[in-house]
Amino acid sequence: xxxxxxxxxxxxxxxxxxxxxxxxxxxxxxxxxxxxxxxxxxxxxxxxxxxxxxxxxxxxxxxxxxxxxxxxxxxxxxxxxxxxxxxxxxxxxxxxxxxxxxxxxxxxxxxxxxxxxxxxxxxxxxxxxxxxxxxxxxxxxxxxxxxxxxxxxxxxxxxxxx
Numbered sequence: 001x002x003x004x005x006x007x008x009x010x011x012x013x014x015x016x017x018x019x020x021x022x023x024x025x026x027x028x029x030x031x032x033x034x035x036x037x038x039x040x041x042x043x044x045x046x047x048x049x050x051x052x053x054x055x056x057x058x059x060x061x062x063x064x065x066x067x068x069x070x071x072x073x074x075x076x077x078x079x080x081x082x083x084x085x086x087x088x089x090x091x092x093x094x095x096x097x098x099x100x101x102x103x104x105x106x107x108x109x110x111x112x113x114x115x116x117x118x119x120x121x122x123x124x125x126x127x128x129x130x131x132x133x134x135x136x137x138x139x140x141x142x143x144x145x146x147x148x149x150x151x152x153x154x155x156x157x158x159x160x161x162x
Contacts, residue, residue: 001031001032001033001104002031002032002033002099002104002105002106003032003033003035003074003104003105003106004028004032004033004034004035004105004106004107004108004148005034005035005036005037005071005074005105005106005107005108006034006035006036006037006107006108006109006110006141006144006145007037007039007064007067007068007107007108007109007110008036008037008038008039008109008110008111008137008141009038009039009040009041009060009063009064009110009111009112009137010038010039010040010041010112010113010137010138011038011041012038012138012141013138014138017138017139017141017142020142021036021141021142021145024142024145024146024148024149025145027149028145028148028149028152030152031149031152031156032148032152036141037067039060039063039064039067040063041060041112041113042056042059042060042112044056044113044114053114056112056114057111057112057114057115057116057117058117060111060112060114060116061111061116061117061119061120064109064111064116064120065119065120065123068107068109068123071105071107072105073103073105074103074105074106074107075098075102075103075105075106075107075125076107076109076123076124076125076126077106077107077108077109077124077125077126077127077128078108078109078111078116078120078121078124078126078127078128079108079109079110079111079127079128079129079130079140079144080111080115080116080121080127080128080129081115081129081132082127082129083126083127083128083129084126084127084128084129085128085129085130085131086128088147088150088151088154089154091128091147091151092150092151092152092154092155095148095151095155096151096155102125108144109124110137110140110141110144111137112137113137130143130144130147
């Protein structure tokens, strides 16, 4: 069975968003072993400078790297605005290709509101982009879970994707 980890900065605070996440986790349990790892985010202030923001990005990225180093061998995919864009069928095919030919452990990364450092992005096997639009990080987590679920439905020729 495929092992999927999602390492993300920040916690989901809204109950409705957490309910959606829990629903997709339940649906995905049929297809994979899923683990969502939430790491603490750094607080932004209204008077943050570019240097302070860069420091926050480094601290959060270092937390992710530290966690990656502890989980062992995994194919690392970061969600990043400069990553490759896939449609749902392409993403499904890509995840199947990775799990068949590369690694049975896939780790997705969702950085903080300021993004991830270049050092962290170089650490990744690939980067993907869901959209050039800006979304709240909690919503991206739901989007990712839904697309992973859709990918399994496509791979298994089950009704869901039309």
